[in-house]
Each structure stands twice: as C-alpha cells, then as structure tokens.
Amino acid sequence: MTTAAAPRPTTHRAPTTGWARARRLAHDLPSPLPAQEVPLASAAGRALAVPLRARTPSPGFDNAAMDGYAVRGDGPWRVLDRVLAGRVHGAPPLAEQTAVEIATGAPVPEGTERVVPYEIAERLGDTVWASPGDRRHVRRRGEYARPGQELLPAGSIVTPPAVGLAASVGLDTLTVHARPRVRMIVSGNELVATGVPRWGQVRDAIGPMLRPLLTSWRAELLDSRMVGDELDWFAAAVAGSIIDADVTIVCGASSVGPADGLHHALRSLRATAHVDGVACRPGHPQVLAQVGQKWIVGLPGNPYAALVAALTLVEPLLAGLTGLPLTELETGTLVGAPPADERNTRIVPVRRSGQVLRLVEGGQPGQLGGAAGADAFAVVPPGWRGEAPVELLRLER
Numbered sequence: 001m002t003t004a005a006a007p008r009p010t011t012h013r014a015p016t017t018g019w020a021r022a023r024r025l026a027h028d029l030p031s032p033l034p035a036q037e038v039p040l041a042s043a044a045g046r047a048l049a050v051p052l053r054a055r056t057p058s059p060g061f062d063n064a065a066m067d068g069y070a071v072r073g074d075g076p077w078r079v080l081d082r083v084l085a086g087r088v089h090g091a092p093p094l095a096e097q098t099a100v101e102i103a104t105g106a107p108v109p110e111g112t113e114r115v116v117p118y119e120i121a122e123r124l125g126d127t128v129w130a131s132p133g134d135r136r137h138v139r140r141r142g143e144y145a146r147p148g149q150e151l152l153p154a155g156s157i158v159t160p161p162a163v164g165l166a167a168s169v170g171l172d173t174l175t176v177h178a179r180p181r182v183r184m185i186v187s188g189n190e191l192v193a194t195g196v197p198r199w200g201q202v203r204d205a206i207g208p209m210l211r212p213l214l215t216s217w218r219a220e221l222l223d224s225r226m227v228g229d230e231l232d233w234f235a236a237a238v239a240g241s242i243i244d245a246d247v248t249i250v251c252g253a254s255s256v257g258p259a260d261g262l263h264h265a266l267r268s269l270r271a272t273a274h275v276d277g278v279a280c281r282p283g284h285p286q287v288l289a290q291v292g293q294k295w296i297v298g299l300p301g302n303p304y305a306a307l308v309a310a311l312t313l314v315e316p317l318l319a320g321l322t323g324l325p326l327t328e329l330e331t332g333t334l335v336g337a338p339p340a341d342e343r344n345t346r347i348v349p350v351r352r353s354g355q356v357l358r359l360v361e362g363g364q365p366g367q368l369g370g371a372a373g374a375d376a377f378a379v380v381p382p383g384w385r386g387e388a389p390v391e392l393l394r395l396e397r
C-alpha cells in the first residue's frame with residue numbers, strides 16, 4: 001500500500017484541555033444508551049435504567065429465624081409436629097401452650113408468638129420448656145420488602161448483592177442501560193498482529209491491552225481492525241465503523257505526522273472534536289470527537305501513552321454511556337520524584353502499600369514495563385511540589 005501525501009502541518013496544535021476537564025467531559029457529554037431488559041446473569045455491573053422494585057413480598061411468608069420450637073403462649077409447650085424448610089402445606093394453627101419443632105426458614109404455623117432456639121430450650125418427650133425471651137426470632141411476611149416497593153433507584157450500579165436482592169423479590173430480569181458497542185481501529189503500516197516482527201515492524205501491543213480493559217469497563221467489543229496509514233482507507237474505516245459502533249477507538253494516527261490520519265478522518269466526517277490534545281504526559285495527542293450519537297476516541301500510538309489516554313477518555317466515556325457515575329478517585333501519598341512539569345499532569349505508574357505510593361520504573365511513553373508491574377497510576381498535577389496527596393487511577397486486576 002502507498003501512503004498518500006498529506007499536507008504538512010504548518011503549526012503544532014497546542015494541548016488544549018486540562019486532564020481533569022478532559023476526563024469529566026468524556027463522562028458528561030454522552031447521554032446514557034437506551035434501556036434494555038436483561039436476565040439477572042447479564043445485569044451485574046450495569047446501571048439500572050428504572051428502579052429495582054420488589055415483585056413479591058420478602059420474606060414471602062412468616063418464617064423461623066432460628067432452629068428450635070415455634071411456640072404460642074407461656075411454656076411449657078406440647079410439641080405437636082416438626083416443620084422443615086420447603087414444606088408448602090404448612091402446619092395447623094398453634095393453640096395456647098403448643099409448639100412445633102421448626103427449622104430456620106420454615107413457615108411458622110399461624111398463632112406462633114416466638115421461636116425458641118434449641119440453645120435455650122429443654123425437652124423431655126413431647127414437652128419443651130424455656131426461660132422467657134425478649135427476642136421473637138420470627139421473620140414476618142413483607143418485613144424486608146413489600147410488592148412494588150422501590151429497593152434501588154434508577155442509576156444504581158447492579159452489584160452482586162443487588163442481583164441477589166432482585167432474585168429474592170422474585171425478579172428474573174432487570175432493566176439496565178445497553179452496553180456500549182465498541183470497535184478498535186489499530187493503525188500503522190509498521191504493525192503486525194502476531195509473532196515476531198521483522199526489522200522495521202512493530203508488534204501491536206495496544207489492541208491486546210485494550211481488549212480486557214474494554215471488557216472490564218463493560219463494553220461489548222464488536223471487533224478490532226488493523227488498517228494501514230493510507231489516509232482515505234483510514235477515513236473509510238472510521239466512517240464504516242461508526243455505522244454500528246457506539247464508540248470507535250482509533251489507536252495511533254493521532255499526532256501531527258504525515259501518516260497521522262485521524263484528523264483527516266474527522267474532517268471528512270464533519271465530526272465535532274470536544275477534546276483535541278490533553279495537557280498530560282504521556283498521552284497528550286488524545287482526541288474525543290462526536291458524529292451524531294456516535295463517539296470517536298483517538299489514542300496515541302505509544303503504548304503507555306495509549307493506556308493513559310484510555311484511562312482519561314475511554315473509561316469515563318463508557319461509564320457515561322452506560323449510565324454509571326464517573327469513578328471517584330482515591331488519593332495517596334506519592335514517594336519519589338516524577339519529572340517536574342509546570343504545565344502538564346503527569347500520569348505515573350506506582351505500587352501501593354497502604355496509603356504510600358512508590359514510583360515504578362519503566363513509564364516511558366513507548367514502554368509498558370512500568371504499567372504492567374503497577375498497582376495503580378498516580379495523577380500528578382502540574383506544578384506538584386511533592387507534598388499534596390495525589391489521585392489514583394486503578395485497573396481491575
């Protein structure tokens with residue numbers, strides 16, 4: 001393939017957006033994707049589009065909270081029956097001074113006033129005694145949730161306990177925001193996808209790195225395409241991608257060189273660039289652009305810079321599209337000296353021990369060694385003097 005001659009840039013685009021603002025914009029600009037009803041197994045990690053409401057009362061029937069005896073009136077009691085969980089026909093109502101032996105979770109007979117746990121009961125033949133107790137150990141129908149009651153508001157993250165809660169009130173599905181469909185376009189004539197690159201070739205490291213990241217950020221990866229640097233082919237690949245992808249991630253081709261075709265593609269699509277250069281190192285040639293309701297993110301070609309840009313723009317964008325809040329960043333105390341920088345935010349790989357963050361070597365833009373061994377990435381603001389706590393970006397491990 002030949003590389004079409006591109007007009008040489010006469011000026012260099014200055015980084016225009018501060019790091020925190022770029023991250024915030026990526027989250028706040030998109031509207032959440034439409035709602036869809038999904039089985040509980042697919043709902044975890046997604047945002048509720050409508051409140052989670054109980055379908056059944058919880059508990060569904062009055063039941064024992066302890067193993068022991070369901071009793072009525074003052075003891076001693078005559079034991080009439082034994083009731084285990086799963087019994088559907090229920091025991092006959094209890095008369096005064098009678099009891100049934102009962103298992104935790106089993107339905108208590110009508111008239112039950114309390115359940116006496118085995119530990120405080122004494123039994124001889126059919127008769128059981130216990131000291132008076134102030135705890136009833138009976139869970140009443142609907143005391144945790146009434147039918148129709150809102151248990152979680154729209155916008156909540158469906159955590160694993162929320163999935164359990166939904167099941168406990170009789171739900172089989174939840175209505176959540178759709179998962180963003182994402183395509184990667186990995187660009188560069190020098191790139192190869194597998195094996196050992198020949199001299200002058202480079203193994204694609206960004207595609208394999210992004211795949212698990214996108215999964216952990218709840219995206220649906222449509223596919224990943226490798227395209228060369230020829231400008232019109234590249235633009236055609238981006239134009240084709242936005243037809244079915246909510247988010248098209250372009251890796252490489254984001255800077256100002258003759259083969260850096262992202263801006264050519266954005267112009268030909270009449271895209272609105274909300275972010276075009278971020279005041280951060282590495283990773284300043286980042287782009288966030290919009291065509292209708294479709295999003296295009298440009299990541300720099302240097303692999304660590306691409307990771308930084310993905311954390312800056314892609315994770316927040318996917319959260320916004322998924323209806324999830326922007327992750328609040330924890331802070332820590334950075335030990336060591338990142339490169340001094342008065343103008344740019346520095347994103348540096350660190351290892352944590354408690355609140356203390358130690359710099360990891362190997363955080364050059366083209367290098368993933370530092371990032372691969374890091375627990376987190378410290379966000380060092382411009383002009384940082386080495387005292388203030390720094391924010392942390394984290395990956396799921």
Ligand SMILES: Nc1nc2c(c(=O)[nH]1)N[C@H]1C(S)=C(S)[C@@H](COP(=O)(O)OP(=O)(O)OC[C@H]3O[C@@H](n4cnc5c(N)ncnc54)[C@H](O)[C@@H]3O)O[C@H]1N2
Binds near residue numbers: 188206257285
């Ligand atoms: N004159 C200027 N040159 C550069 C600037 C600048 O501001 N002015 N910015 C530099 C920075 S910072 C970065 S980052 C890169 C970004 O360049 P591109 O996004 O256009 O990416 P490429 O030129 O295609 O590649 C850069 C570098 O990364 C390697 N690469 C690309 N894709 C991959 C991949 N998928 N896996 C592994 N490695 C990849 C590529 O071979 C190059 O070595 O521009 C600087 N230049």
Ligand code: MOO
Binds near residue numbers: 283302
């Ligand atoms: O800042 Mo570039 O994105 O580092 O190598």
